[in-house]
Amino acid sequence: MRAREKSKFSPDLLALLRRVPGEGRQLVSEWEEPAKTPVYGEIDPPLPLVLASWLKRRGIKPYLHQAEVLRRVRGGENVVLVTPTSSGKTLAFCLPVFEHLYEDPQATALFLYPLKALAYDQLKFLRELERETRGKIFPAVYDGDTPGEKRREIRAKSRLILSNPHAMHRYLRYHRQWARFWSNLRFVVVDEAHWYRGIFGAHVAYFFRRLRRVLSYYGADPQFILSSATMADPAEHAARLTGKEFQVVEEDGAARGRRRYLLFNAALFPDLSPFLQAARLVQTFVEEGWQVLCFTGSRKMAELIAIWAGGEEKGISPYRAGYLPEVRRSIENRLKEGKLRGVVTTNAMELGVDLGGLDAVIIAGYPGTVASFRQQAGRAGRGRRESVVVLVATEEPLNQYFARHPHRLFSAPLEQAVIPLDNPYVLSQHLRCAADELPLCPADVAFFGPKLSSCLQDLEKAGLACRMGHRGYVSTEEVPPSLKVSLDAFEEGGVWLLHEGEKLEEVEYRRACLELYPGAIYLHQGQAYEVVKQDLEGRRIYLREAPPNVYTESRRLVEVSVDRLQEERKVEELSLCRGEVTVVEKVVEYVLKRVGSKEEGRSYPLPQAPAVRFSTSGLWLGIAPELLRRAGPGDPAGALHAIEHLLIAAAPCLTMADRWDLGGLSTLYHRQLGGPGIFLYDAFPGGSGITERLFFAFPQLLEVARELVSSCQCEDGCPSCVMSPKCGSGNRPLDKGMALRCLRLLHLLFS
Structure with missing residues (x-):
């Protein structure tokens, strides 16, 4: 731009x-x-007459990027299209797909969108295109909202199905009902591919590997066409997402x-x-x-x-x-x-x-x-x-x-999107689903990677799968695992929010523990509610209406312990490490505040609040006390706390994540470190890949953190530098001056 x-x-x-x-x-x-003038592309050889005539009637002349996508798809390549919003990405992937569907009357295509609304939005255009070109493609949406009586008809008749990964993740076990569609599948179109990153991206990536495995069973190996917003290294992102190699089209002609x-x-x-x-x-x-x-x-x-x-x-x-x-x-x-x-x-x-x-x-x-x-x-x-x-x-x-x-x-260069394929929790959940779809055998390492064998043995020990001789591993779960495994959550099933017996919405279990404690104020469609009762065992949170001018903030206690060291870099008085850690988070009190008031508010202890414990990936910096002394006078605990906040705040400059995807802890003495230290950890069980990337970019992370604090004109620290809106200890203690001096020393040592 x-x-x-x-x-x-x-x-x-x-x-x-x-x-x-x-x-x-x-x-x-x-x-x-x-304003930008259009740049058009040439289509050679021409489109089928029915499509070319439709474009002419509509007054549409294909843009440069639309013609280039068509050329590459015709050449058999997997393509990722990276152009801005409203640049005509839908037409770019529709032209090659419809061309093939017209030429091969048996061929089918699957269009996947991250949201149901997107699929329904596009369905109108696709039906108009089919009607005006008199094609027999029968585009249809197939998702959780599709009536049961229509599903059989769509599976039997439609050659272009629109859905989303959440729905297809559930339906993949019924692949035999889809045999006609899967065996003739020529294209998988994935819209808004940049949306699939982090833990959600890992879930969707393993769904695509399960899909490709089922398609292989039916003898299909479709081309993938992805569209994405502008991002760093889209070819790598597309490859990690689908397991395929891609060519990038990014010269926007719109x-x-x-x-x-x-x-x-x-x-x-x-x-x-x-x-x-x-x-x-x-x-x-x-x-x-x-x-x-x-x-x-x-x-x-x-x-x-x-x-x-x-x-x-x-x-x-x-x-x-x-x-x-x-x-x-x-x-x-x-x-x-x-x-x-x-x-x-x-x-x-x-x-x-x-x-x-x-x-x-x-x-x-x-x-x-x-x-x-x-x-x-x-x-x-x-x-x-x-x-x-x-x-x-x-x-x-x-x-x-x-x-x-x-x-x-x-x-600024665009950030890297992270898809943590090595997250063991995500892999295990999708292997459970895969074993329910088709028996898992050693050859499936091509889809699921080298950890397949050990993960299957773990599933067998847990009673979730068993080996059936040469057939491989099959699921032993009574309830289909795809009904229990969610693509955007770690827990199996959420917690319902109830008001006077009416279900308002469902939230993740972990979020319910840490945000919906008794007394918490929660907003839903403009109405404030107070949590009256937290029944986590029954997966229910009971609410009552609350005044509109109040809100709550929580105070949390965090503990981090090192489980396994994976890599270490020593620089004089410093030890930078990454590895596996266990995190325990607990809400210890909350503060009730009034909107627009600058008063501190009244605090309420929560001695019975549940703790959330999970294993994840992290990095930690062990600091010798001598370095803190070299930084001069001040509050060492406040300096370390401020640096922790700054490192988390700086992380989005280097990786496609926000500060809520990371947690942190700073301490003057950590038992396993034997002294002062700062921890950053992925805020998701199993890790999201963010801290691993930050470990390898640590000098740049320090540089951004140093610039954030040095360019702020305040004296003692403020929300523009060392304070954090997610701090569980109320942003106390903090020492901006000593933090800046420490960061200068750290930057010198690492550079």
């Missing part, structure tokens, strides 16, 4: 922003992405309207929280007649910003995961039809559901990665329509880093 900084702010935007508290003085930078970027540093007006300021921006833009999408980082904040901006009375609604499907679709349709003027969302709307032409996107807090920032910004406008993007910088370190260096939002 290229953008150029403007010499002065546009008068129309300044006038608009002066309506917001602070009178626009928070506006620190304005950038412009100029036209685009002018897009203006504003960097709004909310920290310059401390009288109002950054999120209240974001709400006022939403309200102001809506009152101006604009249609607005506002992104924020948490479910709770999506609910709050929507309320503060005026809610349904102003035509503004929250949108997030956890809502019932019919509620989500209603919000999507109302926004597309113009009945809603604003939606405040988590990253759930970062994906490409067609929302029509949005006038503005407000990003309330840097979303954690440059890639996500660009993806969210790309939702503004449509085609050649002009649009505005506002990044509201909070006090958090990375937000202030980009507030001081806005050009880096466009010049």
